[in-house]
Amino acid sequence: MNNLPKKIRSKKLSSRVDLTAMVSVSFLLIIFFMVVGELSKPNGMDLSLPDKYPGCGGSRGCIDGSRLYTILLDKNDKIVTYSGTLSDPYEAPKKSEYGKNGIRKEIFVHKKSVDERMISVGKPKSSVIVIIKPSKNSSFKNLIDILDEMKINNIDTYAIVDEFTPEESKLLASN
Template sequence: MAELDTSGGGKHKGGKVRSKKVSTRIDLTAMVDLAFLLITFFMFTTTLAKKKAMDLAMPDNTVKTNQLPVAATRSMTILLGSHNKLEWYMGEPGKSAPTVDNYGKDGLRKALIENGKKVAATHAAPDNFMIVLIKPSDKSTYENLVSTLDEMSITGVQSYAIVKITPMELGDLQKNNIY
């Protein structure tokens, strides 16, 4: 509530007639109540950032199944190293030179798209998609694995698997100083 203070000014004996000084005092209680009501309204009505999750089906390791043979020219292996670096190669380990790369659109994403197109162009219709093997090392971070899985989703890779890294592949990572 606004209040007006009418005291002050007044007439003095034998002096000039002066106008009254009016001072105002504003009570802001209602304004503060309204502000808190608005804050609580917006807190209850807005949704906070929802966690994003990717479905990942992991096989049961206790059950041994027969594996179907896959042409080595259809497979791409990604080795996750340290310092946000990775190494990838097409085909079998040791038969093709690995390429050291990074994450993102100019690194892993570009390699996935280019190799996927090559596989699709060289294979017959039912087998014209690339299979990607993701092998994280113990020096890679969880963020690197999630970034790799995101790239699989972005590039539309149909078939990929997370498998254990071999000692020979660890040697490749050490040789390229990313282990």
């Protein structure tokens, strides 16, 4: 009786699945899609569009000339400024120099007068618009110095323009 062979039973293997790798992959995918979602959001930028002025027929793009302040940069640290347009200036063109008592003071005085005038008209958010025009002969240092002056005087609206009108070219050549 004892001689009967014993039944050999096979061992049952564990049916557990290790999900550690799957959890790691799922977290990586979640992070990836969160980052892609943040990067794909459109970023908006505030635009300062000019006001409509009745003297220009009410069309967009017409700016009160008293708000314009143009700075022309030329070689040898030469600066010429004027307010308004050359054909209808609010302030005649004049030479200036870099520094605290030069262009910085002129920008401050002009900004203050424009701000006061705009507050009295009822447009407190309208301030001075500075147009910086470096000539081909001006140095990069001069442009950086003028940009520093914009920051020091809290000028929010300014533009760097590389085109000179013939009148501005003559003005630089005469000074």
